[in-house]
Amino acid sequence: MKKTILTILFILAVAIPAHAVLIGGVEFPDGVDSFADSVYSYFPGDNVGPGYDDPNAALGTPDYSGANNTAVSLGINGYLILQFTDNSLTTSGDNTADLHIFEIGGAIEWMNVAISTDALSWIDIGNVLGQPSSIDIDPIAGVTPGTLYKYVRISDISPNQSGYPYGEADIDAVGAISSAPPVNPVPEPSTMLLLGSGLFGVVAFRKKFKKN
Ligand SMILES: [Ca+2]
Ligand SMILES: [Ca+2]
Ligand SMILES: [Ca+2]
Numbered sequence: 176m177k178k179t180i181l182t183i184l185f186i187l188a189v190a191i192p193a194h195a196v197l198i199g200g201v202e203f204p205d206g207v208d209s210f211a212d213s214v215y216s217y218f219p220g221d222n223v224g225p226g227y228d229d230p231n232a233a234l235g236t237p238d239y240s241g242a243n244n245t246a247v248s249l250g251i252n253g254y255l256i257l258q259f260t261d262n263s264l265t266t267s268g269d270n271t272a273d274l275h276i277f278e279i280g281g282a283i284e285w286m287n288v289a290i291s292t293d294a295l296s297w298i299d300i301g302n303v304l305g306q307p308s309s310i311d312i313d314p315i316a317g318v319t320p321g322t323l324y325k326y327v328r329i330s331d332i333s334p335n336q337s338g339y340p341y342g343e344a345d346i347d348a349v350g351a352i353s354s355a356p357p358v359n360p361v362p363e364p365s366t367m368l369l370l371g372s373g374l375f376g377v378v379a380f381r382k383k384f385k386k387n
């Protein structure tokens with residue numbers, strides 16, 4: 176009986192997404208993993224000064240409180256490319272939002288958003304006004320269902336709404352509401368072991384074959 180209960184509990188624990196949480200007022204089924212993990216590139220435009228030019232401030236969960244600056248500003252004609260490494264952005268198959276950009280500060284600002292699988296060819300998602308900025312990518316031309324997107328590019332567009340040192344849109348965080356496993360998952364240790372022993376087997380076989 177105890178075993179049965181334990182089995183049921185185990186099945187439930189596996190079946191229910193463990194980290195589905197409301198973050199910054201938006202539900203992210205993948206929890207903290209949903210958010211961008213690394214900076215691919217950042218070009219600060221004019222009107223960005225010290226304290227507002229650290230692109231790492233846009234990684235992870237939103238943490239802007241108003242008291243301290245935890246966002247990066249784009250500046251005039253600036254852009255920011257973020258990368259998902261432990262997850263990826265994908266489609267939901269319906270008209271619900273798939274991507275959310277946490278833009279912050281007193282000025283609610285415009286930006287252009289694009290997504291990519293390789294950081295070479297980009298799909299223009301369109302111009303978005305921050306706060307809130309939930310985006311449904313399914314109806315966008317060029318987006319194919321189930322594709323795993325690894326990169327999000329946020330670029331400044333006119334009008335110029337705020338001045339030095341925090342010019343233009345200020346990015347606190349970028350999260351994939353429709354979050355999928357990463358594009359190139361790191362192999363599990365057991366898989367590595369299997370691959371390793373497989374290679375060892377091939378080498379041993381070739382050595383043996385050479386001898387004969
Ligand atoms: Ca992530
Ligand atoms: Ca702003
Ligand atoms: Ca969608």
Ligand SMILES: [Ca+2]
Pocket residue numbers: 232233234236237238239245246346347348
């Ligand atoms: Ca932040």
